[in-house]
Amino acid sequence: MSVILEGRDITRDYIVSGGFMRGAKTVRALHGISFSLEQGKTLAIVGESGCGKSTLARILTLIDPANSGDLIIEGEKIDIATRKVTSDLRAKVQIVFQNPYSSLNPRQKVGEVLTEPLIINTDVPAAERRKRAEEMLVKVGLERQHYNRYPHMFSGGQRQRIAIARALMLNPQILVLDEPVSALDLSVQAQVLNLLKDLQDEFNLTYVFISHDLSVVRYFADEVMVMNSGEVVEYASRDEIFTNPQHDYTKTLLAATPVADVDKIRERVARRKALFEGA
Amino acid sequence: MSLLKIRNLTVEFDTAQGPFRAVDGIDVEVSEREVLAIVGESGSGKSVSMLAVMGLLPPTAKITADEITYAGRDMLKMSGAERRKIIGKEISMIFQEPISSLNPSFTCGFQIEEVLHRHLGLKGRAAKARALELFEAVGIPDPERRLKSYPHQLSGGQCQRVMIAMAIACKPRLLIADEPTTALDVTIQKQILDLLMGLQEEYGMGLIMITHDMGVVAETADRVSVQFKGRKMEEADVLSLFEAPQHPYTRALLAALPENATGDRLLTVADGWEGVQ
Numbered sequence: 372m373s374v375i376l377e378g379r380d381i382t383r384d385y386i387v388s389g390g391f392m393r394g395a396k397t398v399r400a401l402h403g404i405s406f407s408l409e410q411g412k413t414l415a416i417v418g419e420s421g422c423g424k425s426t427l428a429r430i431l432t433l434i435d436p437a438n439s440g441d442l443i444i445e446g447e448k449i450d451i452a453t454r455k456v457t458s459d460l461r462a463k464v465q466i467v468f469q470n471p472y473s474s475l476n477p478r479q480k481v482g483e484v485l486t487e488p489l490i491i492n493t494d495v496p497a498a499e500r501r502k503r504a505e506e507m508l509v510k511v512g513l514e515r516q517h518y519n520r521y522p523h524m525f526s527g528g529q530r531q532r533i534a535i536a537r538a539l540m541l542n543p544q545i546l547v548l549d550e551p552v553s554a555l556d557l558s559v560q561a562q563v564l565n566l567l568k569d570l571q572d573e574f575n576l577t578y579v580f581i582s583h584d585l586s587v588v589r590y591f592a593d594e595v596m597v598m599n600s601g602e603v604v605e606y607a608s609r610d611e612i613f614t615n616p617q618h619d620y621t622k623t624l625l626a627a628t629p630v631a632d633v634d635k636i637r638e639r640v641a642r643r644k645a646l647f648e649g650a
Numbered sequence: 651m652s653l654l655k656i657r658n659l660t661v662e663f664d665t666a667q668g669p670f671r672a673v674d675g676i677d678v679e680v681s682e683r684e685v686l687a688i689v690g691e692s693g694s695g696k697s698v699s700m701l702a703v704m705g706l707l708p709p710t711a712k713i714t715a716d717e718i719t720y721a722g723r724d725m726l727k728m729s730g731a732e733r734r735k736i737i738g739k740e741i742s743m744i745f746q747e748p749i750s751s752l753n754p755s756f757t758c759g760f761q762i763e764e765v766l767h768r769h770l771g772l773k774g775r776a777a778k779a780r781a782l783e784l785f786e787a788v789g790i791p792d793p794e795r796r797l798k799s800y801p802h803q804l805s806g807g808q809c810q811r812v813m814i815a816m817a818i819a820c821k822p823r824l825l826i827a828d829e830p831t832t833a834l835d836v837t838i839q840k841q842i843l844d845l846l847m848g849l850q851e852e853y854g855m856g857l858i859m860i861t862h863d864m865g866v867v868a869e870t871a872d873r874v875s876v877q878f879k880g881r882k883m884e885e886a887d888v889l890s891l892f893e894a895p896q897h898p899y900t901r902a903l904l905a906a907l908p909e910n911a912t913g914d915r916l917l918t919v920a921d922g923w924e925g926v927q
Contacts, residue, residue, distance in 0.1 A: 419835035419836070419837060419838075420806075420835055527692075556691035556692055556862060557691060557862060557863075557864070557903060557906050557907070558691060558902065558903065558906045559691075560906070561906040561908075561916035564908070564916055565915055565916055568915070583835060583836060584836075584908075585836070586865070586907065586908045587908045589908065590908035590909070590911050591908070624836060624837065626840075627836045627839065627840035628836050628865065629840075629843075629863065629865030629866050629868060629869045630865055630868065630909060631864045631865055631867070631868040631892055631904070631907060631909070631910075632868065633889070633892050633893055635868070635869075636868050636888055636889055636892055637889055639869070640872070640887075640888065640889055643851070643872065646851060647683050647851075647854075
């Protein structure tokens with residue numbers, strides 16, 4: 372297996388205004404993030420709001436540059452601060468955002484949503500673009516005739532399928548999934564996760580899966596990176612993280628995740644019964 | 651004793667395509683000291699049925715029921731003024747988005763004192779003292795300063811604590827929590843759930859927990875009502891529901907939990923069940 376995506380000591384600073392008559396302050400959102408990911412695998416990035424996981428997603432997707440450190444895609448160092456992102460590079464990494472209600476333009480038909488990446492990054496002729504978009508719709512579990520519909524005509528799960536289809540139009544090798552199922556209902560979440568697994572097998576895709584939901588991560592990821600306030604606190608295989616967490620923060624996260632465990636329910640019910648009957 | 655009893659509740663909205671039935675003959679009953687979880691996915695009518703009881707639906711909603719009684723009093727026959735005496739005092743509600751359910755133009759202290767003034771007639775120093783007490787009870791750090799803060803100056807978890815402080819300000823007998831932790835991080839969710847359950851046990855309140863998260867159900871409920879498309883699919887005590895779910899929809903929902911994945915694929919509701927559509 373070959374390493375396809377690697378980060379070495381990535382940092383990112385944001386400059387925030389300190390307020391009226393005060394100087395600007397620098398906030399370090401990422402403190403030296405390092406990782407490496409093999410082709411066809413899934414790396415989950417777990418953490419709570421403000422931990423820097425979305426900042427990292429933006430760097431990996433070549434939306435924002437890192438302030439220091441190296442981002443290496445297929446053995447090649449990428450620095451978008453000094454060099455413009457080429458179409459080839461853009462085609463390698465794509466992203467699916469959390470909320471399919473705001474990540475699709477309401478004025479764009481599904482067909483336009485799907486063909487736009489091709490128009491911008493390739494010189495595929497119109498008829499071919501349409502053909503590819505229709506095939507992609509079928510691949511993500513929608514229908515060819517959805518090509519001419521608007522996003523508002525679809526449910527949340529279907530919209531997320533459209534967003535996934537858009538991300539796949541350029542045949543990327545790496546897909547950054549920024550909380551792709553957290554806005555979806557449980558049963559729809561299961562469908563979208565299944566779809567993502569199928570697509571990963573079919574196209575040998577590499578996933579960076581950003582999530583705060585540990586039960587989804589446990590099901591979906593090969594490796595897990597736990598982040599807290601811009602730092603990696605633990606980085607290990609899924610089994611190690613879930614069976615033998617080392618860092619206190621990981622343990623806190625695991626303990627806080629509600630689980631539907633029958634023994635735990637029995638214990639809780641018994642405790643409550645004793646409490647109220649004793650009173 | 652039964653605190654709130656609803657029989658055959660129906661809520662309809664007029665739409666361009668004709669009437670839409672969001673709630674279709676739901677029964678709900680909750681007793682003192684009991685936690686009832688209402689579980690369902692979006693569109694199951696779980697929030698709408700509780701908003702109907704609180705009188706918070708727009709006037710275009712058509713609400714009918716055979717019975718809605720609170721502590722033996724018929725809420726269907728109540729005037730608006732009578733209802734307002736109960737709502738916010740004896741029955742209170744907290745919502746999903748804490749930041750948007752607080753008024754951004756007033757301090758947290760002002761908003762909680764308003765509740766105390768309206769329902770308990772507390773004013774001035776007495777109201778301030780009680781507000782401080784409540785902020786301490788819900789675990790807001792530095793409560794004195796926070797009383798003077800505006801909602802935007804607090805985090806989501808802190809805002810939810812302020813909402814809970816307002817909801818329990820009059821020691822309600824029934825608290826309705828509509829997805830109280832959905833917008834929060836897991837560690838904050840845990841703190842808020844622990845707080846809610848602690849208060850529920852301390853005050854012996856009835857609590858209706860509206861949620862879509864089976865994990866939250868497992869950690870809070872005594873009894874569970876599973877809803878789908880405005881109808882009740884199943885109601886059972888929490889242990890029986892997780893041990894031996896009766897209705898195919900409940901079984902499908904539990905199978906869709908990632909922690910229950912068998913092998914490489916998740917079962918989806920569509921795989922497991924093509925029932926009431």
